Amino acid sequence: MTVSPAGSSVPRIEGPLKVSGIATYTSDFNFPGLLYAVPVCATIGSGTIAGLDTSVAGSMPGVQAVYHRANIGRIYRSAPDEGLGTHLDERRPPFEDDVIRYYGQYVAAAVADTYEQAIAAANAVKVTYDAKEPDVRDQLEPEGQPNLDGERGDPDAAFDSAPVKIDQTYSTPVETHNPIELHASVAVWDGQDFTLYETTQGVVNHRDVAAEMLGVPKERVRVISRFLGSGFGGKLFPWPHSFIAAAAARDLNRPVKLVVSRDMMFQNVGHRPRTQQRIRLGAGSDGKLVALMHDSLNHTSILDDYQENCSEATPYSYSTPNFRATSGLARRNVGTPTSMRGPGAVPGLYALESAMDELAIALGIDPVELRLRNEPNKDEGLDLPFSSRHLVECLAVGAKRFGWSGRDPRVGSMRKNGLILGWGVAGCSWIAERFAAQVAVDLRDDGSARVATATQDIGTGTYTVLANVVSEKTGIPANKIEVVLGDTNLPPGPISGGSMVTASVIPAVSQAIESAQQRILMAAIETEGTPFYGLEADALAFSGGIVHRKNEGPERGMAFEKILAKAKARSTSGLGKAEATFGSEDRKFSQHSFGAQFAEVTWQPEIARLRVSRVVTVIDAGRIINPKPARNQIEGSVVMGVGMALLEATEYDARFGAPINNNLADYMVATNADAPQIEVTFLDYPDRVLNDMGARGVGEIGLAGIAAAITAAVYHATGVRVRNLPVRLEELLA
Amino acid sequence: MEMFAFSEAAGVEDAIRAGAESGTAQQGARVRFVAGGTTLLDLMKLDVERPLAVVDINGLPLDTVTKLTDGRLKIGALVRNSDLAYHPDVRSNYAVLSQALLSGASAQLRNMATTGGNLLQRTRCMYFRNRALPCNKREPGSGCSAIEGENRSLAILGTSAHCIATNPSDMNVALTALGAVIQIEGTAGKREVPIEAFFFEPGDTPERENVLDPGDLVTSVTLPPPPQNCSQVYLKLRDRASYEFALASAAIVASVDNGTFSYIRVALGGVASKPWRSLEAEEQLYDQPVDEASFRRAADAALAGARPQSRNGFKIELAKRCIVHALGVATAS
Ligand SMILES: Cc1cc2nc3c(=O)[nH]c(=O)nc-3n(C[C@H](O)[C@H](O)[C@H](O)COP(=O)(O)OP(=O)(O)OC[C@H]3O[C@@H](n4cnc5c(N)ncnc54)[C@H](O)[C@@H]3O)c2cc1C
């Protein structure tokens, strides 16, 4: 294998481990003496525990303990964090009080020698309740005064006097992440230290939270997450089951495994909250926006304030002199919501881009053209230039690839093979920021390299991308680069969230490599027998793994591994550190990725069959480091977007408060058969404001325009505008 | 899940003897046969089924498809759904059955699922599957949570004030259109029951779904000789393209002579408490011209007795479109 520079499509380096079943996911870890914990979940949506009888359960075969409020021991609260420092969304420690605030809340946990014994014991715990009627209503009204998120000009007056107006409310349902890998914790306690194997998108954050909640210093907790069967944000922050497992392991002095079941995943590990968003657009007859107002609400749990931040992308999407965004929360008896792929922007842009489509129709202007007419030349929300924005080109390239010029805007007018076609378009965007990151790179005497950081690969290809980056920067082939992730013993790395890992680690990798290489140059000049003995280090250069004189080509140089061998060194290690841009007050640019998504649906009214047949996506996400996993992220987002637009919704029973479709048959995600023909194009404009390679992330942006593009296409095909996702066929039957 | 005893039946009689120990062969059975296990194990994990004994019948010699001398086709109770769907005789002579099977579940499930198990699969009503919530089918007398709850996927035909659950099987709809007969062996010997008499409507005993008594083993299903000059169609409508139970489906077996229907069977799925033969629709079609107006009359007649619930009223229109379209496909020249 040769050098695999960034930009080449390298297959996943961990692929063989995964397809052969060797990759150890969290619940694959087993240890001598391992016990199994199974939680008992509340069967009411609101009320208090009146009685909890563990006498039968506790004496069942194999049962080691049944934990509940009275005997779990102290689990502390983790104090509120600034930003995303030491963060968890559901802050109440498990079993903290006897109040039930959502259906399925953990009230006890049985621990036994086998999984089956633990389940049987959990079932035998008798819990009685004083139940109250839960509140899981869909219709949201704000608690108190909504928050003013941004304002410019006089939006009310401008809207009132606008010649053309759109005033509509859009809502998105509760969506459950449903990664295929179940959440799990395997907790090991050795009398002094915890080792926690966790399904987490952030080992460092998990360690920091766990240390505080378990009441031990950070150094006493090690968190490991080698492979993740995806998370979609649901595994960004710790959930209560992790502390149940850890507390049980400490109390019993035995390793404890707790796997969260699929039905619990609808209750106890977060969801995208329901949103309800009023969008008001006022425009002149030329299509130029004069006013834009975005008032959003989302539900949250009784104890935690989770903000979906629906208007994240609204202030900078379009040019308008008059603008306002507000947000509010409505409390419901539901588990605590959390980030789900593209939090804020995904539901927010569904609403904004749908309203733009409605405005285009009201004005009789092509929806692509309407967006071009409202293209801003700076971020009007921050009053800063964009680091790099190519939305116009995304729309143009997408329109060409899709064949948009062949569109007949009349409803139901287009047909193919006897099917009615509908076409729709939407823009998408996502933040382009960095978290702080530290990375260690070792260059070794066998010509190999090791790169290590405590970030993790959540299935998106981080292992491979790091190998790409190190390969490009050192000239070492990717197959000689060992990538080590997912362990808090490594230098602290970022959470896998916000599509920021790639951008965050690049500067730290560069620095680490430079420092490791510098030490090789030092070795070269200090070691007898190298051609550089006695020279000054700054007379030397490092090219493609070869040390040579600056005034000569690498063909007269020496491979770095030979220098290490001559210096009798196994390796040189360099550490790189990079600061965060995320949350920084002091910025000179507005940093975002952009894209355009075009969708085609087919509609057969005679059998009420609606399918998404074709999606073209064009993405401007800086330089693409490895096109293969990058394309894979967009394709996956498009398929997920089909689910968001047409299928996914967690339904709560109004009387019991239970998420009632709590399995993969009744909660519908898109299947392979629902996947449309997908075309992805990357524009590849490096954004060097973010890092020296100009790379951003692509994990979320592909989901940000798709639902609006599909619902616009549904309108074009059927004449029915669905403003309450998902589109159900009954709404199209009339 | 509860502890249970597991055994393998040595023969049909052995299975019957073991099954006869159960107080009932319906909801609450203390002994359950397991075939493919794709319904039973699911419900055991949910504690909806809590047998004390599980008897594995997979070793019994009931896994062949045989053409009988009188022209009937005998399908062993343990024939897998995928084998049945791809059986040459079924594909060419009973196409509606093949289509129905292949529209169901997923390839993996069809590889496990058996004819007997599919026949006896349970409703997908979400309250039936949640042990914490009231459900008359699971806990007689506890109430029906679905009537005032989430009932989008549930039935509009053959329901009662006690239960509105749907029989979710696709296979059963095709078997009904084909006039299948169920062979049963039990403590009292062998008997045969036409599929239309095999299932009960819920009435005030929704926990009782069919004619089976303790020990009764379904041994085979027979299909009458292939209907001559008939076209057969199974049309299944649902939200997503695969891996979803029917919101409405129709199985049609039709023969046309001189522009009018000379033979017609119409069965509906996804909308009724049991696989639903629509005599009303058939009556509207016999000797009638093959045209859209006849199809519509048939569809209206089929749904005339429908009782919609809070969230499934759309199924009336959906089922009508399903019937009309399926008739159109079946009679397209
Ligand atoms: C996710 C999912 C999606 C599905 N989608 C569909 C779909 O779209 N359409 C569809 O039609 N079906 C669907 N199914 C249901 C599937 O077809 C049934 O689960 C399957 O056919 C059951 O067959 P089995 O052999 O596995 O039955 P088992 O689970 O082994 O048995 C089911 C019941 O029948 C009894 N039984 C089995 N054999 C006999 C016998 N010979 N005599 C007496 N009693 C017997 C058992 O005791 C048990 O009570 C789906 C199932 C799942 C899990």
Ligand code: SF4
């Ligand atoms: S419809 Fe039938 S199965 Fe569903 S809750 Fe009511 S009684 Fe139970």
